[in-house]
Amino acid sequence: MKISGAKIVVETLIEQGCDTIFGYPGGQVINLFDELYIARDRITHILAAHEQGAAHAADGYARATGKVGVVIATSGPGATNLVTGIATAFLDSVPMVAITGNVPCSLIGRDSFQEVDIVGVTMPITKHNFIVKDINELADTLRMAFKIAKSGRPGPVLVDIPKDVQVAQCEFTANAQPVIPYPLTFAPEDKLMQAAKLINNCERPYIYFGGGVISGKASEEIMALAEKIDSPIGCSLMGLSAVPTDHPHFLGMQGMHGHYASSVAQDEADLVIALGARFSDRATGNKNRYAQNFKIIHIDIDGAELHKNIPADLAIKGDIRDAVDRLAALCERKQHPEWSEKIAELRQEEAQRTESALKAAYEKSCENCAAKCDKTGLPASERLTPYDIVDIIAAHAGDANVVTDVGQHQMWTAQRYPFKTPRTFLTSGGLGTMGYGMGAAIGAAAATGRTSVLFTGDGSFGMNLNELATAVSQNTPLVVVIMNNGVLGMVRQWQTLFFDKHYSNTTLSRQTDFVKLAEAFGAKGTRAFSKEELEKAAEEAFSCGGTYVIDCAVDCDEFVLPMLPPGGSIDDIITEIK
């Protein structure tokens, strides 16, 4: 039977296993939305407040589940509003299919109303993209988009569909099964044997892993390897949640704002085993001063990552789960007592530093603060520190999806939150997209049925707070925790350290009342100045079942520490600011 292109899109999405998609209607996707209306019992469309929010929601859906997230937008501005969301997914290797409408083929290239060359625009930020000009190719193109999105190293794919192709009709038969990804590449045995030899002969191994371990489902294998070869484990921001924070070998995130013990241990290692990670500048610091004292084994599914940022002594392309599993089998069971002792010392040193930093925070006064961030009227000893906020929320959050925006609050959460299971931490690591969190939190909640908790700052929240409307309309179980310090804290921190305290455009002289704002959107809201208030608020927020905003007061001069300055190395680590 012949059906329209718009119907083919919807039927193909259902065929590919999509249960929930995100988007925003417009002139060139009316036909598509008409078919979504007809098929509303079989596929749910969540209407966002802005296409960027919809794209982040599709991203959150994908990160929380591993399935392909789908977002739909109209031509022109609808399509360009997706760009930040697509780039965010691209840099964090998130499987996503973005579908855009476009003007009819006859109007393309004529600067028609709401026409933009979105295929051209998104070429550098997608794994691949398509414009479909022939209805007969529509279904297979969409299937190919899903195949590309989830194969190998995942990523976003865009399919642009001109209006006349949505209207045209052709024969369509749904496939019984979703497309299967391209076959995985497996690590060659001889390379794994070389790797095992390096590991067997090393004294101070250190496992550094990244987001590839989450998308490659290799958490168990990594822990088994670490236990067998007696190696500490550190990770990049993208790797967080793959290994439980309380795992005895886990030292936490390394890098610019990583854990002291993790960064120092890596520097003192004689062999770094890098798994599904890309040696981002945020993870390594100065490339020329990195890896002076250790050898590197690098395993990744994407061959283009090998030797890209840091040359490896042994580079292996292959599926991470298979490679680590086989590698562990080839390695001897080892104990490194001296190294373990050193690691234990570093952990202890770190604990002391954290404790004294917290103590200092309670003693600090905000009286002379130019940002006038302190509206609490409380003595410093009773105010909330960022770690208090993370601790209290974590105690109430259960198995929630933990989402962040970008900035200081993101780093505090990454450093402090006790993660238990993979895919429970959603953050924009590669692109660093302020405003990522609202959409992602909504998408993750829709995908999992579990509560999402969004840690955000007053800066980041301001970027996409309009998605509160979406959360309320969906009755999303969402707790928004604003670490409100009245400033753009991360940039301010750099201005304090490197720009003579010239607080250029980072002091927010805003008078936004986030509680009233939440209420205006139909959500609940409250303010928390002290631990007691936050305890109470958290209890209420996580039991209310809907969307709840907690506005927490944080000192504007709280710093994210430790810090490896940009372009610096472990020798330049800043652990306190006087």
Added chain:
Amino acid sequence: MDQYVIGVLVSNISGVLSRVSGMFTRRGFNIDSLTVGETESSGFSRITIAFHGDSDLKDRILQQLQKLHDVREVEVLNKNDTVIRELLLIKVRNKADVRQDIMTAVEIFRSKIVDYSTASLTIELTGETSKIDAFIELVKPYGIMEMCRTGLVAIERGENCLKTVK
């Protein structure tokens, strides 16, 4: 720094040249020359890219090219075992006092005069880059009115072929 010449077999569909050249731009890789044309199969085009760099850069370029969905096959061509050619079309002033010198140069370089007018001579020359460069230097004093060159095309000697395996 060495010069590398790579053959890239790509799907013959619109936008593929943008994807390949765009990858070079955004990764900060410089291209000496890039040519694209049809192949024996209507489904594929062949792009020949020449660039300068070290072996690490070459590897990175190959890896990034292989990631592009429309790229079917990439191969570094061994310059010792490859026929590399470039085509030059060059227009020089046709003045009586130098005409014979130009004719001689044309003959020695085994090039061809493809257009003749009272004011100009248009010459076609095929060869390796060094030969083309030498010819241009030679006729420069006579007054080059305009010129264009194609960039490299290259094909391996013997039975080795760039075939799609994807």
